[in-house]
Amino acid sequence: MKRPLQTRIVHLSLALLCGLLTLVQAQPDPLPSWNEGANKRAVLAFVSRVSKEGGPEFVPINERIATFDNDGTLWSEQPIYFQLAFALDRVKALAPQHPEWKTEQPFKAVLEGDMKALVASGEKGLGALLMTTHTGMSTDEFSKTIADWLATAKHPRFKRPYTELVFQPMLELLTYLRANGFKTFIVSGGTVEFMRVFAEQVYGIPPEQVVGSSFVTRFQPGTNGPVLMREPKIDFVDDGSGKPVGIQKFIGRRPIFAFGNSDGDQQMLEWTTAGPGARFAELVRHTDKDREWAYDRQSSIGKLDKALDEATTKKWVVVDMKQDWRKIYPWQ
Amino acid sequence: MKRPLQTRIVHLSLALLCGLLTLVQAQPDPLPSWNEGANKRAVLAFVSRVSKEGGPEFVPINERIATFDNDGTLWSEQPIYFQLAFALDRVKALAPQHPEWKTEQPFKAVLEGDMKALVASGEKGLGALLMTTHTGMSTDEFSKTIADWLATAKHPRFKRPYTELVFQPMLELLTYLRANGFKTFIVSGGTVEFMRVFAEQVYGIPPEQVVGSSFVTRFQPGTNGPVLMREPKIDFVDDGSGKPVGIQKFIGRRPIFAFGNSDGDQQMLEWTTAGPGARFAELVRHTDKDREWAYDRQSSIGKLDKALDEATTKKWVVVDMKQDWRKIYPWQ
Numbered sequence: 001m002k003r004p005l006q007t008r009i010v011h012l013s014l015a016l017l018c019g020l021l022t023l024v025q026a027q028p029d030p031l032p033s034w035n036e037g038a039n040k041r042a043v044l045a046f047v048s049r050v051s052k053e054g055g056p057e058f059v060p061i062n063e064r065i066a067t068f069d070n071d072g073t074l075w076s077e078q079p080i081y082f083q084l085a086f087a088l089d090r091v092k093a094l095a096p097q098h099p100e101w102k103t104e105q106p107f108k109a110v111l112e113g114d115m116k117a118l119v120a121s122g123e124k125g126l127g128a129l130l131m132t133t134h135t136g137m138s139t140d141e142f143s144k145t146i147a148d149w150l151a152t153a154k155h156p157r158f159k160r161p162y163t164e165l166v167f168q169p170m171l172e173l174l175t176y177l178r179a180n181g182f183k184t185f186i187v188s189g190g191t192v193e194f195m196r197v198f199a200e201q202v203y204g205i206p207p208e209q210v211v212g213s214s215f216v217t218r219f220q221p222g223t224n225g226p227v228l229m230r231e232p233k234i235d236f237v238d239d240g241s242g243k244p245v246g247i248q249k250f251i252g253r254r255p256i257f258a259f260g261n262s263d264g265d266q267q268m269l270e271w272t273t274a275g276p277g278a279r280f281a282e283l284v285r286h287t288d289k290d291r292e293w294a295y296d297r298q299s300s301i302g303k304l305d306k307a308l309d310e311a312t313t314k315k316w317v318v319v320d321m322k323q324d325w326r327k328i329y330p331w332q
Numbered sequence: 333m334k335r336p337l338q339t340r341i342v343h344l345s346l347a348l349l350c351g352l353l354t355l356v357q358a359q360p361d362p363l364p365s366w367n368e369g370a371n372k373r374a375v376l377a378f379v380s381r382v383s384k385e386g387g388p389e390f391v392p393i394n395e396r397i398a399t400f401d402n403d404g405t406l407w408s409e410q411p412i413y414f415q416l417a418f419a420l421d422r423v424k425a426l427a428p429q430h431p432e433w434k435t436e437q438p439f440k441a442v443l444e445g446d447m448k449a450l451v452a453s454g455e456k457g458l459g460a461l462l463m464t465t466h467t468g469m470s471t472d473e474f475s476k477t478i479a480d481w482l483a484t485a486k487h488p489r490f491k492r493p494y495t496e497l498v499f500q501p502m503l504e505l506l507t508y509l510r511a512n513g514f515k516t517f518i519v520s521g522g523t524v525e526f527m528r529v530f531a532e533q534v535y536g537i538p539p540e541q542v543v544g545s546s547f548v549t550r551f552q553p554g555t556n557g558p559v560l561m562r563e564p565k566i567d568f569v570d571d572g573s574g575k576p577v578g579i580q581k582f583i584g585r586r587p588i589f590a591f592g593n594s595d596g597d598q599q600m601l602e603w604t605t606a607g608p609g610a611r612f613a614e615l616v617r618h619t620d621k622d623r624e625w626a627y628d629r630q631s632s633i634g635k636l637d638k639a640l641d642e643a644t645t646k647k648w649v650v651v652d653m654k655q656d657w658r659k660i661y662p663w664q
Contacts, residue, residue, distance in 0.1 A: 062532065065540075183540070185540075192581075192584065193584070200394065207584030207585050208397075208582070209540075210584060214581060217577050217581070218577070219574075219576045219577055219599055219603070225602075225606035226576065226599070226602055228576060228577065228580050228603075242551075244560060245550070248471055248549055249546060249567075250540070251539065252528045252539030252540055252542060253539050267551055270557075270558055271551070274557035274558055
């Protein structure tokens with residue numbers, strides 16, 4: 001009777017020792033595409049602080065909400081927002097059914113590739129473009145159109161599908177946060193249904209965690225079952241001051257971590273950091289014209305001006321793409 | 333050397349055997365408050381079919397979305413919607429600051445407990461009541477007011493906090509679905525921020541999984557940090573045809589399981605069951621005047637008429653509270 005008991009104690013001790021060794025051995029770097037430096041250390045330190053049970057800044061898992069802008073933060077947004085590229089391609093695809101577009105702005109400009117005339121059509125022109133390409137069909141039809149486009153369209157500079165122009169360091173950050181109990185959300189100005197088509201596969205963010213701008217939909221019964229029709233009326237604009245509103249509306253609690261890249265994200269970062277306890281706000285600055293693009297204060301797309309000033313004042317972390325990111329796209 | 337190795341093999345075998353025994357021993361009933369019968373079997377069979385990997389009706393975990401109405405489905409709604417009870421109590425609490433309410437409807441009716449006059453004030457009166465008690469403050473202030481009320485208010489019949497009038501069989505069903513990979517959502521006509529205050533603690537449903545009616549909020553910067561102010565303007569009505577719209581807007585994919593109790597849930601059940609693959613729609617019928625209430629086709633609150641007819645035609649499961657539920661409230 002004595003030997004087996006001793007043997008069991010030895011086995012138990014060995015098992016415990018193995019467990020401890022596993023715990024103390026060096027963990028692989030969770031953010032390998034981020035260069036070493038203060039910005040990388042800041043994120044790692046924040047996550048460590050809020051995850052440390054019993055620590056002074058511990059945050060329960062259900063309150064670990066992280067929100068990310070999409071355009072310019074999770075993927076590129078040049079030379080035009082990718083959703084606008086979709087809209088332009090839709091106009092071309094629908095043109096045969098609309099002979100009147102040959103003479104009607106902004107459609108004429110799109111069909112002739114006249115970007116100057118398109119810009120000159122202003123908000124009204126862009127509005128007409130969006131309404132025509134994004135409404136008037138059922139939600140299912142619209143999602144299918146987007147999926148088909150994403151599967152075939154290529155980015156003009158990189159000749160790759162748009163979904164390959166996502167930032168590898170951000171994919172790693174999303175994974176790292178989720179591994180530490182964070183629930184990751186997109187809170188972006190783009191139309192919610194456009195992002196929902198690829199967000200789960202590309203970012204690991206399910207449709208119900210995507211907040212965006214939206215059009216009104218209407219429930220319509222029918223003999224083949226009900227459909228939701230997309231109406232030519234804006235329901236919600238998830239940009240600027242709309243982002244905290246969208247966060248409250250769709251998520252219902254304040255994030256503790258927010259990441260953006262432009263003035264449109266400023267209020268989201270303000271709202272996030274104004275809550276009690278540990279908070280983290282971060283911006284990515286596009287500084288790499290060779291590997292991606294370089295733009296900030298003067299850009300018409302993804303303008304980063306006021307938010308950059310506030311980041312300096314409030315010590316928000318500002319990522320310098322060229323300095324901080326070893327790799328930009330997954331395939332580079 | 334021989335003995336320890338043999339001993340280790342014996343230990344390993346014993347451990348494996350214990351594991352296997354645990355697996356094959358009878359599982360405890362996941363729905364102990366549901367009486368045995370066709371309705372209980374239908375739910376169990378559905379969950380088993382969609383969870384069976386490789387089976388013909390298997391649904392991947394990320395698509396296992398279940399939506400529940402709240403009033404009358406997860407908790408009681410008599411003699412008046414609990415949120416209306418909150419609004420009436422708020423009028424009484426705010427009355428000292430509003431001497432004019434002594435003569436002004438619908439406030440006069442509320443202060444005098446004159447339900448007939450309150451009902452006579454109609455939609456306009458109810459609207460004024462809601463605007464006064466639900467808007468004009470920040471989102472944080474409003475949430476605190478609700479939490480304080482829920483902590484102290486008692487239901488007139490049962491003399492218990494309103495959050496104790498939740499249905500034990502539904503709590504079990506929510507837990508059972510989640511244990512089988514479902515993501516559970518509330519999709520209810522009540523104001524979203526009212527439900528979000530207690531849904532996580534009471535139902536295990538986090539704020540970001542609560543869809544409801546809402547008021548417009550406005551981001552307002554301030555010296556003590558920004559706030560979201562609640563404006564006296566309805567943003568969204570999550571009832572009837574609004575429920576599929578709300579599902580699309582907030583969840584972004586169609587549920588495979590939906591549970592309601594009134595005509596206001598009819599379109600949610602239609603939308604849910606109109607999708608491809610395995611689908612499940614269920615209604616609870618209030619048939620137990622002794623333990624809860626009995627009402628359906630003629631009721632002004634939670635009217636169940638057209639949806640009941642459709643349930644019969646489409647073979648949706650209709651729970652008979654008296655027959656099917658062994659227990660109604662957790663404390664009974």
